[in-house]
Amino acid sequence: MIPRYSRPEMTTIWEPENKFRIWFEIEAHACDAQAELGVIPKEAAAVVWAKGQKPYTPERIARIDEIEMEVKHDVIAFLTELAEHVGDEARFVHQGMTSSDVLDTCLSVQMSQAADLLLADLDRLLAALKKRAEETKYMVCIGRSHGIHAEPVTMGLKFARFYAEMLRNKKRLQLAREEIATCAISGAVGTFANVDPQVEEHVAEKMGLTPEPISTQVIPRDRHANYFATLGIIASSVENVATEIRHLQRTEVREAQEYFAPGQKGSSAMPHKRNPILTENLTGLARIVRSAVTPALENVALWHERDISHSSVERMIGPDATITLDFALNRLAGTIEKLVVYPQNMLDHLNNFGGIHDAQRVLLYLTQNNVSREEAYRIVQRNAMRVWKSYGIDPDNPDSPAELDAVEKEAQSHANRFFFFMSKDEGLTQILPVEKLTALLEEDSISYHTKNIDRIFKRIFMH
Numbered sequence: 001m002i003p004r005y006s007r008p009e010m011t012t013i014w015e016p017e018n019k020f021r022i023w024f025e026i027e028a029h030a031c032d033a034q035a036e037l038g039v040i041p042k043e044a045a046a047v048v049w050a051k052g053q054k055p056y057t058p059e060r061i062a063r064i065d066e067i068e069m070e071v072k073h074d075v076i077a078f079l080t081e082l083a084e085h086v087g088d089e090a091r092f093v094h095q096g097m098t099s100s101d102v103l104d105t106c107l108s109v110q111m112s113q114a115a116d117l118l119l120a121d122l123d124r125l126l127a128a129l130k131k132r133a134e135e136t137k138y139m140v141c142i143g144r145s146h147g148i149h150a151e152p153v154t155m156g157l158k159f160a161r162f163y164a165e166m167l168r169n170k171k172r173l174q175l176a177r178e179e180i181a182t183c184a185i186s187g188a189v190g191t192f193a194n195v196d197p198q199v200e201e202h203v204a205e206k207m208g209l210t211p212e213p214i215s216t217q218v219i220p221r222d223r224h225a226n227y228f229a230t231l232g233i234i235a236s237s238v239e240n241v242a243t244e245i246r247h248l249q250r251t252e253v254r255e256a257q258e259y260f261a262p263g264q265k266g267s268s269a270m271p272h273k274r275n276p277i278l279t280e281n282l283t284g285l286a287r288i289v290r291s292a293v294t295p296a297l298e299n300v301a302l303w304h305e306r307d308i309s310h311s312s313v314e315r316m317i318g319p320d321a322t323i324t325l326d327f328a329l330n331r332l333a334g335t336i337e338k339l340v341v342y343p344q345n346m347l348d349h350l351n352n353f354g355g356i357h358d359a360q361r362v363l364l365y366l367t368q369n370n371v372s373r374e375e376a377y378r379i380v381q382r383n384a385m386r387v388w389k390s391y392g393i394d395p396d397n398p399d400s401p402a403e404l405d406a407v408e409k410e411a412q413s414h415a416n417r418f419f420f421f422m423s424k425d426e427g428l429t430q431i432l433p434v435e436k437l438t439a440l441l442e443e444d445s446i447s448y449h450t451k452n453i454d455r456i457f458k459r460i461f462m463h
Contacts, residue, residue, distance in 0.1 A: 010327075026105050029202060031044065034195075037198060067081055097187060107318065112208070114326075115177035118326060119170060126166055130159075140154050147247075154453060216302075216306055221310055234325060239283050241332060353388070354391075361440065362380050386407075389402050390411045
């Protein structure tokens, strides 16, 4: 990945220094196990550790690259360079092993390390979402379905549902990490013909892995597919949060906004702009992470006991997907931590259409008082449509101002136009007297919609 979207904590995992260090540890631990089994001299295993355990400096890495240019094989180049330090005892290194034993076990370590960082990232994001959920628990705003005003919710519920989603993602990633953390030191085609299974068990223990129950010459790639699919799901959740913020930041909505720092510029052409650049960026980064999922799925089907069609794919998607998601999770956490919310705008929008968000309450009341659902729906809808018309929204005359009757004009002076129209509807007031309608839609009608928020929060934050 390019430095712009990379954090050093994650990129370090995929640097040659870390990779070759892991390769060396795999080989050296295997030598220890071989020595305990009497396959190689114990003195040889000690020499491997003593002479080979040196930092993989740029000079060492350059030497490995130089050798690979000649031999055209990365593991052989590594072993050749190692032998230059170890000396004669190097002949005991890699006993009975095949290249994939080193490559796949190393990849398992790297993917586990990456998962640990991503889990820490999720913890930061979860903490930010929980804090903002508690701060805005009762901050009322209009809920939207299909982008259209529905019924009241709170900003706290938005944060809470994203928290619940990310908590599920954390559990998914924990399982994916557990599944990917396997070690294969089983030799050519995975039969252990040339290396004792105890070597694999020893290396696995030392590297923080578990032995692969059955490998071919490679670790089964369904494990890797599950890992990258999990990263893809997390990326989609990142986009889910980012999209909500982008919608809320639109000028005509402006219920929330990314923090805009002093001196920050929004547009090279238009000085007034405050664009949702962080969340737009997150939407794009999510696409990059998800792009790794299909290749990872296609890597599952390999020829017979192995081929290397998966190798080139994983050399790219391993670093790219984890580095990108690491950056995205931290960017999203920072966005949530500093997100600016506008409660007055939320209330203004809630009240923009004269109380029609209470339409379902009246509908349900009527059905509970001997009115058929069909008739109740007709009564409530015709009054709700008059509210829309009183605001000049007339679907029958979209090209000209709505022609209002006297009642519709009078309604314009009332804050709760929905109540006003219903109180004038003789068909309704014969069933539901005005005094009962008044009692139903009391001044504090918002509490009707928010009465179960505590119960929802307990479900989410009780763990």
